[in-house]
Amino acid sequence: MAIELDQEFPGLRAEWRRCICSDNRCDAGVGERLDTLASRFNGRQAIELRQQQIPAAYRSFYRQIGIDPDLEPTHVEQAALSRLLAGGNRQSDRISDALLLALLETSVPVFAFEAAAVAPPVEIRQALAGELAGGSDLPPGTLILADRERALCQLFEQPDVAMAVTGKGAEILLVAVAVPGVSAIASDEALTIAAEAISGS
Amino acid sequence: MAALLIDYAAAGDLLDEPTLELSERAARRSLLDQIGQLDRLLSAAVCEAFPDRLELPELMPRGPRVQSLGELELLRDGLVGSLREARSALAAREQERALAHELLTEMLRDPAKHRRLRITQRELGVGGCGVWSVAPRLGPMGRLMGWWRVKLSSGCPLAT
Numbered sequence: 323m324a325i326e327l328d329q330e331f332p333g334l335r336a337e338w339r340r341c342i343c344s345d346n347r348c349d350a351g352v353g354e355r356l357d358t359l360a361s362r363f364n365g366r367q368a369i370e371l372r373q374q375q376i377p378a379a380y381r382s383f384y385r386q387i388g389i390d391p392d393l394e395p396t397h398v399e400q401a402a403l404s405r406l407l408a409g410g411n412r413q414s415d416r417i418s419d420a421l422l423l424a425l426l427e428t429s430v431p432v433f434a435f436e437a438a439a440v441a442p443p444v445e446i447r448q449a450l451a452g453e454l455a456g457g458s459d460l461p462p463g464t465l466i467l468a469d470r471e472r473a474l475c476q477l478f479e480q481p482d483v484a485m486a487v488t489g490k491g492a493e494i495l496l497v498a499v500a501v502p503g504v505s506a507i508a509s510d511e512a513l514t515i516a517a518e519a520i521s522g523s
Numbered sequence: 524m525a526a527l528l529i530d531y532a533a534a535g536d537l538l539d540e541p542t543l544e545l546s547e548r549a550a551r552r553s554l555l556d557q558i559g560q561l562d563r564l565l566s567a568a569v570c571e572a573f574p575d576r577l578e579l580p581e582l583m584p585r586g587p588r589v590q591s592l593g594e595l596e597l598l599r600d601g602l603v604g605s606l607r608e609a610r611s612a613l614a615a616r617e618q619e620r621a622l623a624h625e626l627l628t629e630m631l632r633d634p635a636k637h638r639r640l641r642i643t644q645r646e647l648g649v650g651g652c653g654v655w656s657v658a659p660r661l662g663p664m665g666r667l668m669g670w671w672r673v674k675l676s677s678g679c680p681l682a683t
Binding site for chain 1 (some may be wrong): 566581582598
């Protein structure tokens with residue numbers, strides 16, 4: 323029986339938005355917001371995160387697609403863990419900071435692609451036999467992010483280097499992966515936060 | 524926990540294709556819901572155990588992809604097993620805490636009889652690093668006279 327993703331996981335979707343990276347240097351305002359978010363965290367909150375509505379939706383979805391979220395934590399749980407280990411939210415570059423900010427604010431993971439390398443619309447689908455991502459074969463049926471022409475990356479994995487963002491002046495395609503139980507408001511907010519933090523508006 | 528079992532070989536003769544497809548879809552939906560629900564219960568158990576860490580069995584990763592009906596059943600059964608282990612670990616911890624409380628009560632009632640006993644705040648399920656122990660009143664004199672009392676050490680040791 324062929325299994326349609328929209329019947330199996332109603333609400334699973336990729337939402338995308340374009341923005342311009344005006345400057346690849348870290349933004350002080352974003353840094354302050356990351357510091358504020360870091361100060362809210364302690365060990366108990368990091369553990370209890372999994373009981374909040376959106377993180378719980380990602381955990382359930384991970385289980386349902388065969389990923390153990392205790393071995394491979396969801397993005398927001400990984401960010402919380404990194405915050406505890408590092409003692410703060412470390413800034414690296416404008417785009418990574420923006421994606422981290424969007425993730426911490428909404429619990430929705432957002433991925434950045436070089437817009438020129440992607441042909442929207444972006445969707446979530448099952449890999450076909452012989453499809454490649456990041457130079458390696460994808461087992462048929464693997465859940466992937468794909469554009470009109472090809473597979474972009476395995477679902478929840480970082481994009482291939484060829485599609486990674488190069489920096490200043492680049493047009494960027496932001497993709498939020500929303501799972502069943504995550505409202506359109508949350509995913510839209512994640513994209514808005516990331517886009518504003520990148521474009522500096 | 525309810526489980527829906529379908530014998531496809533037998534059902535195939537009785538059911539036409541669309542009916543079978545609907546049955547499988549319903550079974551998959553039910554299993555996916557059960558997996559989501561079990562994960563939420565497991566999360567609640569992990570949070571309840573904090574700051575202790577629950578050692579849960581690792582489930583074989585098979586994704587990210589749409590799981591077959593058999594894989595979903597295995598996953599559901601694995602989570603049921605994990606939840607059972609988590610709950611028994613929590614129950615055992617509660618029992619140990621109750622025992623520690625009983626011992627502390629005994630210790631407070633008759634310190635002299637429990638001179639070698641040490642009970643940590645952690646064993647009692649209370650935050651902090653304090654330790655309840657029996658010590659003599661007035662040092663060596665108290666030891667000779669048998670004047671014993673229960674003391675709670677203060678705070679956590681300084682970081683080195």
